[in-house]
Amino acid sequence: MNLKSLSFVLPVILLTGLGLLMLAGKDAATVAQNRDSDAAASAVASPVVPYEDSSSVALKFEEIFVMPAGPKGLEYTAKAWALAGKRVALTGFMLRNDNIDPAIFFFCETQHAYDEREEGLADSLPPSLVQVILPVKKNSAPAWRQEKLTLYGTLELGPRQEQSGRVSHIRLQCDAVTDAATGVPLELRKPVALQLGRAIPIPNDLGALPPSTTPPPFFNPRRNRNSTTHHPDKL
Amino acid sequence: MKLQNSGKLIAAITGLFALGNAFAAPTVTRLNPPSALFTYADATPPYISRFLPAQRFDLQATIQADAGKTITSVVFKVNGTPVTAAGGASAITSIGGDKFSATIRGYSNSTAGVKTLVVEATQSDSLVATGTGNFEIASITLNAGRKAKNIIWLIGDGTGIAHRTAARIVSKGASLGKSNEPLAIDTLPVTGIVVTHSLNSIVTDSAPGAHCYSTGNKANNGQEGVFPDDTTDKWDNPRIEHMGSYLARTQGKWLGIVSTADVEDATPAAFAVSTQDRGAGTGICDMYLDEAVANHNLHVLMGGGRKWFLPLDGSAGAGSGRVNSSTSSGGDYVVPSDVQAGWSVPAGAVDPNRNLIADFQTAGFYYAPDLAGLNAMTGSETKLLGLFNSGHMDVSYDKIAHRRNAATIAPGSLIATYPDQPLLEEMTDKALTVLSKNANGFVMMIEGASIDKQAHNMDTERWVHDAIEFDKAVAKCIAFQAANPDTLIIVTADHECAGIAISGGSTVTDAALQSTAVGSLKGIVGTYDNAKFPAYTIAGDGYPTTMDVDYRMIIGYAGNSDRYETWRSSPSYNVSPQARNTTTGYLVTGQQPGTGVQSAVHTASDIPLSAGGRGAAAFTGVFDNTDAFFKAMQAAIGGSK
Numbered sequence: 077m078n079l080k081s082l083s084f085v086l087p088v089i090l091l092t093g094l095g096l097l098m099l100a101g102k103d104a105a106t107v108a109q110n111r112d113s114d115a116a117a118s119a120v121a122s123p124v125v126p127y128e129d130s131s132s133v134a135l136k137f138e139e140i141f142v143m144p145a146g147p148k149g150l151e152y153t154a155k156a157w158a159l160a161g162k163r164v165a166l167t168g169f170m171l172r173n174d175n176i177d178p179a180i181f182f183f184c185e186t187q188h189a190y191d192e193r194e195e196g197l198a199d200s201l202p203p204s205l206v207q208v209i210l211p212v213k214k215n216s217a218p219a220w221r222q223e224k225l226t227l228y229g230t231l232e233l234g235p236r237q238e239q240s241g242r243v244s245h246i247r248l249q250c251d252a253v254t255d256a257a258t259g260v261p262l263e264l265r266k267p268v269a270l271q272l273g274r275a276i277p278i279p280n281d282l283g284a285l286p287p288s289t290t291p292p293p294f295f296n297p298r299r300n301r302n303s304t305t306h307h308p309d310k311l
Numbered sequence: 312m313k314l315q316n317s318g319k320l321i322a323a324i325t326g327l328f329a330l331g332n333a334f335a336a337p338t339v340t341r342l343n344p345p346s347a348l349f350t351y352a353d354a355t356p357p358y359i360s361r362f363l364p365a366q367r368f369d370l371q372a373t374i375q376a377d378a379g380k381t382i383t384s385v386v387f388k389v390n391g392t393p394v395t396a397a398g399g400a401s402a403i404t405s406i407g408g409d410k411f412s413a414t415i416r417g418y419s420n421s422t423a424g425v426k427t428l429v430v431e432a433t434q435s436d437s438l439v440a441t442g443t444g445n446f447e448i449a450s451i452t453l454n455a456g457r458k459a460k461n462i463i464w465l466i467g468d469g470t471g472i473a474h475r476t477a478a479r480i481v482s483k484g485a486s487l488g489k490s491n492e493p494l495a496i497d498t499l500p501v502t503g504i505v506v507t508h509s510l511n512s513i514v515t516d517s518a519p520g521a522h523c524y525s526t527g528n529k530a531n532n533g534q535e536g537v538f539p540d541d542t543t544d545k546w547d548n549p550r551i552e553h554m555g556s557y558l559a560r561t562q563g564k565w566l567g568i569v570s571t572a573d574v575e576d577a578t579p580a581a582f583a584v585s586t587q588d589r590g591a592g593t594g595i596c597d598m599y600l601d602e603a604v605a606n607h608n609l610h611v612l613m614g615g616g617r618k619w620f621l622p623l624d625g626s627a628g629a630g631s632g633r634v635n636s637s638t639s640s641g642g643d644y645v646v647p648s649d650v651q652a653g654w655s656v657p658a659g660a661v662d663p664n665r666n667l668i669a670d671f672q673t674a675g676f677y678y679a680p681d682l683a684g685l686n687a688m689t690g691s692e693t694k695l696l697g698l699f700n701s702g703h704m705d706v707s708y709d710k711i712a713h714r715r716n717a718a719t720i721a722p723g724s725l726i727a728t729y730p731d732q733p734l735l736e737e738m739t740d741k742a743l744t745v746l747s748k749n750a751n752g753f754v755m756m757i758e759g760a761s762i763d764k765q766a767h768n769m770d771t772e773r774w775v776h777d778a779i780e781f782d783k784a785v786a787k788c789i790a791f792q793a794a795n796p797d798t799l800i801i802v803t804a805d806h807e808c809a810g811i812a813i814s815g816g817s818t819v820t821d822a823a824l825q826s827t828a829v830g831s832l833k834g835i836v837g838t839y840d841n842a843k844f845p846a847y848t849i850a851g852d853g854y855p856t857t858m859d860v861d862y863r864m865i866i867g868y869a870g871n872s873d874r875y876e877t878w879r880s881s882p883s884y885n886v887s888p889q890a891r892n893t894t895t896g897y898l899v900t901g902q903q904p905g906t907g908v909q910s911a912v913h914t915a916s917d918i919p920l921s922a923g924g925r926g927a928a929a930f931t932g933v934f935d936n937t938d939a940f941f942k943a944m945q946a947a948i949g950g951s952k
Contacts, residue, residue: 144729149617172889187723188886188887189886191767196592198575198616199573200884237623
């Protein structure tokens with residue numbers, strides 16, 4: 077391949093790749109909608125059917141624990157306890173945090189942020205925080221969305237030690253995620269590689285800098301001092 | 312010998328030395344206490360590590376051995392004299408990768424001056440590695456005057472100079488070029504400027520930012536009560552004796568820790584706990600009882616964080632069990648035997664089913680789960696545990712709104728779950744009542760935690776409100792000091808948060824602000840003359856009637872992330888700045904490269920310190936945060952005129 081043809085092929089490859097990446101970043105539902113709109117104008121787009129699950133019982137966050145809390149701790153309500161192991165529908169918001177887990181995200185009543193790097197496990201998260209477990213989709217993970225969602229799945233109650241160090245008390249084995257306003261099914265799981273806003277690891281979070289390859293005294297923050305008693309070259 | 316040949320000879324000798332050095336491992340790769348002499352071969356001041364006479368600390372070295380070799384003996388020498396460890400208080404531990412950690416626990420030195428510390432480590436093939444560092448024993452002037460019987464540290468977490476100014480403008484007002492009234496903080500007679508760098512960064516986090524006041528030393532970010540080491544164990548780091556322990560064993564003082572944060576959080580824990588992981592969880596709270604109550608005379612512990620104190624298995628039975636425990640076996644602590652021997656502390660245990668509230672009660676603590684519980688105290692209590700929330704306590708903005716109207720519960724807050732949380736000044740009042748019972752005095756840390764947390768969140772109204780709450784706690788302490796003159800009050804921060812600046816005032820009424828189109832919101836910011844004097848009214852409870860006044864104060868953030876700005880209060884609590892007001896506010900792009908949950912960050916800006924009472928005169932000028940510790944200890948140990 078000569079230089080001229082290379083200069084043509086390379087941008088094409090790059091643009092095609094970029095287009096594919098952008099496409100892959102969209103929700104399956106959105107992509108489907110785009111495809112519909114791209115179809116011939118005469119064709120009528122098939123309507124998106126809201127998710128229906130008559131077997132699920134709607135459970136509100138404020139119905140999970142007896143409120144206010146007693147002097148020692150929280151207690152499940154009779155309703156919540158009766159629904160343990162059964163199908164429920166929960167409406168709320170994804171917790172915004174930067175940890176990526178291939179299957180798990182947190183769900184709460186209001187829009188809430190959790191900066192785990194800043195807060196650790198000392199936090200302001202509501203006790204009714206639900207740990208949602210989705211089926212694993214290869215190379216993907218739940219991506220944060222701002223809108224209100226309704227989740228369907230099986231409720232689990234009781235303390236369980238999680239790998240993160242957190243102890244979960246309410247879990248939902250989730251099999252359907254919908255837009256709370258429209259009932260339209262949503263696909264939360266996106267390729268991890270495209271979740272750049274969340275996926276950048278923070279190295280040495282305890283504060284250690286990466287080791288310098290430049291030995292002292294050349295990597296010496298004290299070297300610029302103007303002192304007659306200072307001997308930065310003495311090792 | 313000709314000159315050119317001598318040059319070759321020197322080169323050859325140098326080469327031989329270099330070759331020899333290549334095989335002359337082992338090497339000492341870390342020496343604690345940290346020093347510029349060890350790290351940068353710089354023997355000159357400022358000395359990185361300083362201690363009080365007789366203050367205990369650990370000596371530690373990491374030695375890289377040759378492959379397959381072991382370190383068989385390690386000797387620490389201070390000014391040439393070998394240090395002898397107490398029985399069982401030393402160890403040489405293999406930490407993987409042919410590395411060894413050697414420790415002597417609980418060393419102390421009572422003679423003031425700079426000391427040279429040398430470690431000599433002998434490998435199994437008799438090769439010896441050495442390392443040289445130094446530390447300083449501070450000089451305390453004895454009989455310098457009356458001693459500070461009580462010492463109160465008030466830490467407005469993240470509170471820089473602008474946080475104070477904002478609280479003053481809102482709670483006291485300004486007109487015709489002058490503040491109408493000073494804050495309580497402003498009435499303290501002595502002011503200083505504090506430099507806040509941590510051991511490993513110009514920008515500190517809250518752990519070393521508070522640890523410095525409790526130990527007089529620097530720590531790495533994320534670490535409290537310890538120096539960094541090379542092990543993964545979060546409980547075995549070289550320790551430094553906390554102020555509470557030192558004053559308990561030398562003067563019989565009591566310790567109090569009061570915070571609006573989860574008590575497991577960095578600032579409260581930095582006054583009693585020793586760990587390299589500020590997020591260590593349950594173990595931190597266990598240490599409060601196992602170590603601080605026993606060795607630091609901890610008599611008051613108040614804040615949020617009840618989740619750490621409850622047993623993991625409390626949920627058995629339908630709807631009847633306690634289920635809010637975040638006790639995790641991974642968060643429990645177990646310390647090695649040399650720490651136990653050197654510091655007279657228990658081993659700890661992995662005990663996720665421990666009922667820590669019950670254990671505190673068994674140790675004689677009165678337990679208050681809410682304000683009603685505080686108010687039910689008889690006045691005879693000498694030990695007080697208050698746990699008012701599962702995590703951080705709710706902020707005063709939402710607590711006050713709920714007190715004024717019980718139906719007002721901010722979405723995202725935990726007011727509905729914990730509706731009766733005390734204000735910081737109410738907690739301070741009770742803490743002073745308990746601690747003042749000790750004839751030997753006390754040392755107490757009081758933290759206004761969410762000034763920082765809501766500054767991170769760029770929720771202007773909430774951090775300003777908490778700064779006002781903090782000032783009311785200061786006022787309580789000033790009143791106490793007036794009645795107890797041998798009390799030293801130090802009001803400062805651990806660092807600045809968010810790069811706060813009061814950049815002006817709104818040029819429109821609140822009604823007009825609400826009807827201003829998103830695209831025009833930037834245009835309402837009045838600067839210079841147009842900022843005028845924002846006027847807030849104060850209700851009978853002492854807090855602003857509303858934060859959404861006409862011609863309101865405008866806050867800018869220099870350490871910011873992206874946010875959507877409406878210039879009005881947020882009805883919801885703890886919503887991400889990128890998710891808050893996305894349709895009603897305009898985008899202000901930030902400078903932080905944070906990922907995911909972007910928020911404003913700590914800055915390296917110096918912070919103000921105000922002091923009053925016995926020994927306060929020393930807190931002037933610009934000084935390091937560790938200096939504040941030694942100034943306070945001079946007042947407590949040597950006295951002050």
